[in-house]
Amino acid sequence: MFASKRLGKIQKSLPPGIDLVSAPDFKEWQMDIRVLDSNPLYLNQTYRLRFRFSNNYPIEAPEVTFTTLTTPPRPIPIHPHVYSNGIICLDLLGTQGWSPVQNVESVCMSIQSMLTGNTKNERPPGNEEFVARNTQRPRDIRFVYEDSSV
Amino acid sequence: MDSDDEFMSGLSDDGFEQAHDSDDGSMADDEEFDEDAGFSQDKDLKPGKKAYEVDFKVFSPKDIQSHQDKQIDEVSAILGQPSEATAILLRHLRWNKERLIETYMERPESVLETAGLGPESVQTPTTKVIKGFTCEICCEDTPGLETYALKCGHRYCVDCYRQYLAQKIKDEGEAARIQCPTSGCNRIVDSKSLDMLVAAELKSRYQVLLTRTYVDDKDNLKWCPAPNCEYAIECGVKKRELNRIVPTVACACEHRFCFGCTLHDHQPAPCSLVKQWLKKCEDDSETANWISANTKECPKCSSTIEKNGGCNHMTCRKCKHEFCWMCMGLWSEHGTSWYNCNRFEERSGLDGRDAQAKSRQSLERYLHYYNRYANHEQSAKLDKDLASKTNVKMKSLASTSGMSWIEVEFLKTASQTLQTCRQTLKWTYAFAYYLQRNNLTEIFEDNQKDFEMAVESLSEMFEKPTQELAALKVDMMDKTSYCNKRRVILLDDTAQNLKTGEWKFNVDITMGP
Numbered sequence: 001m002f003a004s005k006r007l008g009k010i011q012k013s014l015p016p017g018i019d020l021v022s023a024p025d026f027k028e029w030q031m032d033i034r035v036l037d038s039n040p041l042y043l044n045q046t047y048r049l050r051f052r053f054s055n056n057y058p059i060e061a062p063e064v065t066f067t068t069l070t071t072p073p074r075p076i077p078i079h080p081h082v083y084s085n086g087i088i089c090l091d092l093l094g095t096q097g098w099s100p101v102q103n104v105e106s107v108c109m110s111i112q113s114m115l116t117g118n119t120k121n122e123r124p125p126g127n128e129e130f131v132a133r134n135t136q137r138p139r140d141i142r143f144v145y146e147d148s149s150v
Numbered sequence: 151m152d153s154d155d156e157f158m159s160g161l162s163d164d165g166f167e168q169a170h171d172s173d174d175g176s177m178a179d180d181e182e183f184d185e186d187a188g189f190s191q192d193k194d195l196k197p198g199k200k201a202y203e204v205d206f207k208v209f210s211p212k213d214i215q216s217h218q219d220k221q222i223d224e225v226s227a228i229l230g231q232p233s234e235a236t237a238i239l240l241r242h243l244r245w246n247k248e249r250l251i252e253t254y255m256e257r258p259e260s261v262l263e264t265a266g267l268g269p270e271s272v273q274t275p276t277t278k279v280i281k282g283f284t285c286e287i288c289c290e291d292t293p294g295l296e297t298y299a300l301k302c303g304h305r306y307c308v309d310c311y312r313q314y315l316a317q318k319i320k321d322e323g324e325a326a327r328i329q330c331p332t333s334g335c336n337r338i339v340d341s342k343s344l345d346m347l348v349a350a351e352l353k354s355r356y357q358v359l360l361t362r363t364y365v366d367d368k369d370n371l372k373w374c375p376a377p378n379c380e381y382a383i384e385c386g387v388k389k390r391e392l393n394r395i396v397p398t399v400a401c402a403c404e405h406r407f408c409f410g411c412t413l414h415d416h417q418p419a420p421c422s423l424v425k426q427w428l429k430k431c432e433d434d435s436e437t438a439n440w441i442s443a444n445t446k447e448c449p450k451c452s453s454t455i456e457k458n459g460g461c462n463h464m465t466c467r468k469c470k471h472e473f474c475w476m477c478m479g480l481w482s483e484h485g486t487s488w489y490n491c492n493r494f495e496e497r498s499g500l501d502g503r504d505a506q507a508k509s510r511q512s513l514e515r516y517l518h519y520y521n522r523y524a525n526h527e528q529s530a531k532l533d534k535d536l537a538s539k540t541n542v543k544m545k546s547l548a549s550t551s552g553m554s555w556i557e558v559e560f561l562k563t564a565s566q567t568l569q570t571c572r573q574t575l576k577w578t579y580a581f582a583y584y585l586q587r588n589n590l591t592e593i594f595e596d597n598q599k600d601f602e603m604a605v606e607s608l609s610e611m612f613e614k615p616t617q618e619l620a621a622l623k624v625d626m627m628d629k630t631s632y633c634n635k636r637r638v639i640l641l642d643d644t645a646q647n648l649k650t651g652e653w654k655f656n657v658d659i660t661m662g663p
Contacts, residue, residue: 056313058287059287059313059317060321099331099332099333100306100310101333
């Protein structure tokens with residue numbers, strides 16, 4: 001019901017660097033994002049975000065991860081809050097930080113600005129172990145948001 | 151403190167109020183309060199408090215609720231704030247009444263702001279229909295849509311609001327700190343608004359969660375850790391006092407636990423020793439047992455060696471020392487008797503075994519205490535099985551001997567006594583392991599020995615076949631009371647010395663932060 005209205009809203013006006021790739025239903029959407037300035041870490045790259053919505057969306061946060069693709073090339077951006085399996089550690093995607101007023105567009109913008117502001121060419125500490133071990137859904141993971149500056 | 155009377159008096163409203171007022175008071179204050187609150191009639195009957203006993207009170211969920219309400223009313227009158235707002239303020243400051251009143255008097259606006267109450271306006275919450283409204287959550291813009299906003303003015307349709315609150319309460323278990331749905335707005339949803347918005351079954355869940363945060367927030371309240379027990383215990387013992395006292399409390403559900411660490415009653419050993427002991431047992435026991443049974447140490451460098459085959463001629467891989475596995479003496483003195491060692495009396499063998507004995511001592515010492523500790527733990531388990539059979543025993547005794555149910559009660563008392571005593575005995579061994587040897591330790595060990603003998607003889611009596619029990623009744627009652635007496639003596643002595651810091655331990659017993 002309301003998701004269709006939201007979809008209509010999003011197609012009308014998307015900010016630069018954010019594109020809707022596919023929204024076949026209200027379960028899973030694909031978005032492409034680009035960093036607009038000349039940050040060398042992300043220059044000329046486009047990244048694919050996958051949104052998964054529960055029946056409770058937007059009361060409940062969506063599950064948002066980066067996914068890889070070979071054609072067109074869509075890697076996982078390097079960032080101290082992005083694990084190499086695409087899981088993003090961002091407080092607004094957790095139960096504590098999520099607000100139902102957020103939407104796909106605002107989440108994309110937050111992630112976009114998270115990348116833009118980053119200068120560290122590194123993965124989160126403990127990335128290998130996390131990627132090897134984690135079997136939880138992203139929203140159930142208890143991240144510690146220790147550093148809000150990056 | 152095991153008596154029912156204690157619980158009953160603890161449950162009186164009067165006592166409840168008073169106890170909280172003396173929040174910051176020491177233990178001594180609490181005792182004074184007992185007198186003030188009109189327990190003088192009890193006082194005359196009650197023997198003096200033992201050194202190992204602490205004051206505590208048991209509260210039912212209803213007590214907790216009513217006490218919260220009382221405090222809210224009281225503070226609400228002082229601050230001149232409606233009770234919903236007061237409740238939020240109190241929870242915000244973790245129920246520190248004095249601090250709330252103080253800071254509120256100094257700068258009310260900032261207190262309200264940080265608690266999510268913002269600029270004040272007193273009105274009952276209502277839903278509104280606003281012309282041309284679009285809900286920012288669901289994008290719904292049907293005319294006549296019911297909407298609601300907290301005092302921050304962030305307005306959403308009632309459906310979304312309900313869903314949001316249901317999600318927070320049901321799935322996330324939040325209650326005291328649910329914020330406005332707007333991102334970045336920290337206005338807290340007050341209970342009046344919540345009452346108006348959510349379904350009845352969620353309201354009760356909300357109340358449960360609120361009560362829970364109340365107990366969690368207060369340092370002098372703890373939930374009884376027994377499964378399915380809904381009671382909370384209040385006790386004034388502070389964390390920093392835990393190296394001086396072992397605050398064992400008993401819930402109305404009969405579960406006895408330590409208020410300091412919420413583990414099962416572990417008197418006389420203080421919490422920090424218990425923690426160290428349990429860790430040691432977890433790490434070492436099996437290993438130590440195995441090492442003790444299967445290895446010897448090199449007489450020269452004390453490396454632990456397992457002989458898994460071959461002859462008695464050992465060459466230590468570490469220090470290249472050559473010795474005989476049998477007599478621990480120098481191999482060079484063995485001549486050609488390769489496979490037999492008959493050199494037990496030789497000097498070098500004696501020396502070797504001496505060194506061996508010394509290094510084994512610490513291991514053996516640990517095992518000595520551990521085995522006794524584990525034995526009482528095991529016996530307590532067996533006694534517990536026995537206790538479940540006590541009922542059967544009581545019935546069968548009542549029918550075979552013609553005694554009334556009340557007359558066979560002594561069996562139940564004996565079984566409960568055994569449980570408690572075993573629990574105490576068990577921890578005396580962990581306690582003793584950490585004690586330095588001195589005169590006090592001798593007294594302690596004498597007490598422990600007397601106590602242990604009393605318990606074992608009661609335990610033995612308890613296992614007798616049912617038909618013999620009737621004749622043993624008087625004897626058994628005597629033994630039961632003797633066990634209790636020995637337990638009191640031991641606990642009182644250890645607690646007193648703990649309070650005055652007389653015990654010398656071979657580890658640090660001050661609790662970490």
